[in-house]
Amino acid sequence: MQIITTHIGTDFDALASVVACTFLYPGAVGVLPSMVNPEVKQFLAIHANILRVKPRKGFDLDDVTSLIVVDANNWKRLDKMDSLSSNDDIEVICWDHHMEGVNIASHVTFREEVGAAVTLLLEEMKKRDIAITPMHATLFLLGIYSDTGCLRYPSVTSRDAAMVSYLIENGADLNVVSAYLDDSMDDAHTEVFGKILEESEIVSIGTIRVGICALHIKSGLTSLAPLIEKYREFKGVDAAFGVFQADSQKCMIIGRGKPKLIDIGHIMRALGGGGHLGAGSAIIRKASPDEATQQLKSLITRGCHEKTEIKTIMSAPAKFIVDADVTMAKASYQLTDNNISGLLVCQEATLLGGLSIQDCTKAKKSGRSDVPVKGYATRKIPKIAPTACCREAISLMADAKEGILAVVEGDELVGVVTQTDLLFQVYDF
Numbered sequence: 073m074q075i076i077t078t079h080i081g082t083d084f085d086a087l088a089s090v091v092a093c094t095f096l097y098p099g100a101v102g103v104l105p106s107m108v109n110p111e112v113k114q115f116l117a118i119h120a121n122i123l124r125v126k127p128r129k130g131f132d133l134d135d136v137t138s139l140i141v142v143d144a145n146n147w148k149r150l151d152k153m154d155s156l157s158s159n160d161d162i163e164v165i166c167w168d169h170h171m172e173g174v175n176i177a178s179h180v181t182f183r184e185e186v187g188a189a190v191t192l193l194l195e196e197m198k199k200r201d202i203a204i205t206p207m208h209a210t211l212f213l214l215g216i217y218s219d220t221g222c223l224r225y226p227s228v229t230s231r232d233a234a235m236v237s238y239l240i241e242n243g244a245d246l247n248v249v250s251a252y253l254d255d256s257m258d259d260a261h262t263e264v265f266g267k268i269l270e271e272s273e274i275v276s277i278g279t280i281r282v283g284i285c286a287l288h289i290k291s292g293l294t295s296l297a298p299l300i301e302k303y304r305e306f307k308g309v310d311a312a313f314g315v316f317q318a319d320s321q322k323c324m325i326i327g328r329g330k331p332k333l334i335d336i337g338h339i340m341r342a343l344g345g346g347g348h349l350g351a352g353s354a355i356i357r358k359a360s361p362d363e364a365t366q367q368l369k370s371l372i373t374r375g376c377h378e379k380t381e382i383k384t385i386m387s388a389p390a391k392f393i394v395d396a397d398v399t400m401a402k403a404s405y406q407l408t409d410n411n412i413s414g415l416l417v418c419q420e421a422t423l424l425g426g427l428s429i430q431d432c433t434k435a436k437k438s439g440r441s442d443v444p445v446k447g448y449a450t451r452k453i454p455k456i457a458p459t460a461c462c463r464e465a466i467s468l469m470a471d472a473k474e475g476i477l478a479v480v481e482g483d484e485l486v487g488v489v490t491q492t493d494l495l496f497q498v499y500d501f
C-alpha cells in the first residue's frame with residue numbers, strides 16, 4: 073500500500089499537498105497527522121469526506137510499501153512514522169520546498185525552492201492535464217496563500233503566482249478562501265497581542281532591530297505565529313520573536329523576519345526546530361522563558377547575517393578623485409564623462425572635501441569655471457569605515473549630495489561607495 077503524509081501541525085499547504093498527491097498517485101491514501109492547525113481542522117470538519125485522507129490515529133502501517141512525504145523533510149516532523157524510517161524495503165518519495173534540515177533519505181525527490189509545496193504538485197497536475205474541481209482548487213489556493221501570506225512573503229516565486237492564476241481559472245472560490253484565512257483575532261489572541269505589545273523589548277544588534285517578548289500563556293492556545301507577524305509589522309522591526317510558555321516545562325519559540333537580514337530558519341534549527349529564511353519555530357524543553365530568551369538572543373547575534381562590509385563592495389577611488397588645483401570646468405568634464413554625480417577633492421594624499429555636479433553648475437552660471445575646485449569643495453563629505461555595513465552607508469548616502477561616500481581608514485582614503493554599489497546590495501540582480 074502507498075500512503076501520503078505530511079508534517080504535524082498540518083497547515084493548509086501541507087493538507088493541499090497531501091490532497092494533490094492523491095491525484096498524482098491514484099490508489100495512494102492520505103494519512104493526516106493527529107495534530108492539525110485549527111483552521112485546517114475547521115476546513116476538514118466539512119470537507120474530510122470528499123478528500124481521500126484518513127487520520128493517523130488508528131491507521132495501521134503494517135501494509136505500507138511506499139511512503140510519499142509532502143511539505144516536510146524530517147522524520148521528526150511526521151506523526152509516528154519511525155517504523156517506516158528504519159525499514160529499507162519501503163520506497164520513499166518526497167515533494168517539498170524546505171531546502172534545509174533534510175534527514176529523510178528519499179528514493180525519488182522533488183525539492184525546489186518555491187513559496188508553497190503545493191505549487192510543485194500543481195505544476196505536475198497541470199502538465200498531466202488532471203482536472204481540478206472548484207472545491208479542490210479552493211483548497212490548493214488556500215495552500216499557496218497560507219504559506220506565502222497571500223503572495224506577499226519574499227519567498228514567493230513567479231511559479232506560485234502562476235499556479236494562483238491557474239487555480240482561479242479552475243474556479244477556486246475566493247470567498248471561501250477569505251473565510252478560512254480570516255486573521256481577525258478572538259478574545260484570547262487579542263489579550264496575548266496586547267501583552268506582546270506591552271512586554272516586548274526591542275534590541276538593536278548592529279543596525280538590525282529585533283523585537284523579543286517572553287510570555288506565559290494559557291495552555292492550549294495555538295495559532296500564535298500570526299500574532300508575531302502582526303507585532304513585527306506593527307512595530308516596524310526587522311525581526312520578531314515570541315517565547316511562549318504554557319503550563320509545562322517547555323517553551324515554544326516563534327520567529328518572523330526580513331529574510332535578507334536574519335536567517336530565522338537557521339536560528340530555529342540551532343534550537344532543534346525548523347523553518348525558512350523568514351519564518352520558523354522551535355520548542356525548547358526544560359527552560360524558563362528567560363533562559364530560552366537568553367539562548368535565543370545569543371543565536372540571533374550570531375545569526376544576523378548582514379555581514380557585507382563596505383570594503384567588499386566599494387569602488388576604487390581613481391575616477392572619483394580630482395586634484396584640488398584642477399579648474400571647475402575640468403572637474404565638470406570629469407563628472408559628465410564618467411556619468412557620476414560627485415568627486416572627492418584631494419591635495420596629494422589628503423582628502424579636502426567633496427564636489428557635486430551642482431557646484432559645477434553654480435560655478436558655470438557665475439562665470440567662475442576657471443577657478444580651482446578647492447574653492448568650491450565642501451568640507452562635509454560623508455566618510456565611512458571599510459568595516460562598516462551597507463545599512464550605515466545607505467543612511468549616510470541619504471544626505472550625501474555628491475552621491476558618494478569616502479571610505480577612510482584613519483586619515484587615509486581607501487575607496488568610495490557609490491549609489492550603484494549600494495543598489496547592488498539592496499537588489500538581487
Ligand SMILES: [Mn+2]
Nearest residue numbers: 085143189219
Ligand atoms: Mn509548506
